[in-house]
Amino acid sequence: MKMRAAVLEEFGKPLVVQQLDLAEPRPGEALVRLVACGVCHTDLYTASGTDPSGYVPTVLGHEGAGVVEAVGDGVRDVAPGDHVVTLFSPQCRECLHCESTRTNICLAIREQQGQGYLPDGTARLSRDGEPIRHFMGTSTFAEYAVLPEIALAKITPEAPLDRACLFACGLTTGIGAATNTAKVEAGSTCVIFGAGMVGLGAVVGCRLQGAERIICVDLSDDRLELATNHGATETMIGGDDAVARIVESTDGFGADYTFEATGNVGVMRQAVESARMGWGLCTVAGVAGKGETLDVIPRFLITGRRVCGSSFGGIKGRDEVPQLVERYLAGEIDVDSFVSHKLTLDDVSRGFELMEAQDGIRSVIDFA
Ligand SMILES: NC(=O)c1ccc[n+]([C@@H]2O[C@H](COP(=O)([O-])OP(=O)(O)OC[C@H]3O[C@@H](n4cnc5c(N)ncnc54)[C@H](O)[C@@H]3O)[C@@H](O)[C@H]2O)c1
Numbered sequence: 001m002k003m004r005a006a007v008l009e010e011f012g013k014p015l016v017v018q019q020l021d022l023a024e025p026r027p028g029e030a031l032v033r034l035v036a037c038g039v040c041h042t043d044l045y046t047a048s049g050t051d052p053s054g055y056v057p058t059v060l061g062h063e064g065a066g067v068v069e070a071v072g073d074g075v076r077d078v079a080p081g082d083h084v085v086t087l088f089s090p091q092c093r094e095c096l097h098c099e100s101t102r103t104n105i106c107l108a109i110r111e112q113q114g115q116g117y118l119p120d121g122t123a124r125l126s127r128d129g130e131p132i133r134h135f136m137g138t139s140t141f142a143e144y145a146v147l148p149e150i151a152l153a154k155i156t157p158e159a160p161l162d163r164a165c166l167f168a169c170g171l172t173t174g175i176g177a178a179t180n181t182a183k184v185e186a187g188s189t190c191v192i193f194g195a196g197m198v199g200l201g202a203v204v205g206c207r208l209q210g211a212e213r214i215i216c217v218d219l220s221d222d223r224l225e226l227a228t229n230h231g232a233t234e235t236m237i238g239g240d241d242a243v244a245r246i247v248e249s250t251d252g253f254g255a256d257y258t259f260e261a262t263g264n265v266g267v268m269r270q271a272v273e274s275a276r277m278g279w280g281l282c283t284v285a286g287v288a289g290k291g292e293t294l295d296v297i298p299r300f301l302i303t304g305r306r307v308c309g310s311s312f313g314g315i316k317g318r319d320e321v322p323q324l325v326e327r328y329l330a331g332e333i334d335v336d337s338f339v340s341h342k343l344t345l346d347d348v349s350r351g352f353e354l355m356e357a358q359d360g361i362r363s364v365i366d367f368a
């Protein structure tokens with residue numbers, strides 16, 4: 001079939017919206033009509049050419065939500081008409097990692113996905129007979145996408161898809177960092193560095209877990225105000241003395257849980273150092289630049305602090321994204337306030353500009 005998609009033709013250049021060919025879903029795959037798609041940092045990171053594993057041409061986009069239109073042979077869990085959220089972090093339910101409760105990093109299709117192909121090693125996207133590689137296994141800056149069934153979370157049709165799409169990446173990443181990776185205990189003190197989509201999600205996650213103190217640190221007053229609306233009990237402007245201020249406000253010990261959601265390695269270090277002596281857990285969600293390293297003074301570890309990383313919030317997408325969407329519908333998560341701009345597919349590059357200007361939290365492409 002023919003469909004319109006935003007193609008990254010060259011790094012550092014605006015995406016070019018054009019008509020592409022999309023082949024039918026093969027066994028284990030589904031054709032999804034996109035209804036909405038958020039614009040995330042990882043799309044911008046790849047578009048800019050900074051991501052060392054990036055390639056062109058490709059169709060970006062990974063925060064998609066839509067409706068299944070057709071399925072290939074052997075597809076069992078989704079059917080035409082189902083509402084779905086796309087999963088760049090799939091869940092096959094069969095591999096060693098999927099069978100473990102200790103991780104959400106599915107091993108089934110990692111290699112092919114990283115190279116831009118669907119699990120059988122080929123692409124469904126093409127132009128004039130030339131294959132075009134997929135991005136993050138999703139390529140949702142397009143009217144339609146073909147994805148493996150294991151990369152689709154079936155959600156209730158009651159959820160508006162222009163809100164549900166945020167659960168495809170940023171929001172789930174933040175919430176899950178608190179609920180799944182750190183498993184924040186009720187009554188604890190939490191510090192979140194960064195109040196973008198991921199950090200605000202972590203604020204929400206800490207609140208859902210019943211944390212007593214939720215301290216959010218950012219450089220922007222507007223974002224800190226949003227953090228307060230989502231459950232932060234205290235806010236703080238970041239800076240070199242952030243660790244000292246946090247330690248001071250926690251009786252000289254530091255916080256039970258800290259979260260890093262800036263991607264800045266200096267802030268990651270602050271997150272480690274403001275975790276409590278004895279049992280403080282620092283969860284790193286930010287993605288650092290190429291070649292950057294995190295400096296940790298070993299004494300901080302010897303004295304009982306732990307550091308862990310979190311990909312997609314430790315969330316097993318097919319099982320848990322539908323549950324998060326239910327919690328949103330039940331009124332536990334205010335998703336509306338995160339959607340700051342609605343764009344058409346043709347305006348997708350504007351989404352990058354808004355992100356660079358820190359104008360709003362999320363721009364969402366509306367395909368309707
Ligand atoms: N682990 C994952 O699976 C995953 C998924 C999505 C995004 N990410 C990463 O998470 C990070 C955050 O993403 P986002 O979309 O929320 O980004 P964002 O740019 O919207 O938010 C980052 C925030 O950090 C703040 N900040 C910058 N310097 C600071 C400082 N010194 N102290 C305190 N705050 C500071 C900024 O003001 C901004 O509000 C990025 O690195 C992104 O790549 C990770």
Ligand SMILES: [Zn+2]
Nearest residue numbers: 040042169170
């Ligand atoms: Zn993302």
Ligand SMILES: [Zn+2]
Nearest residue numbers: 092095098106
């Ligand atoms: Zn798996």
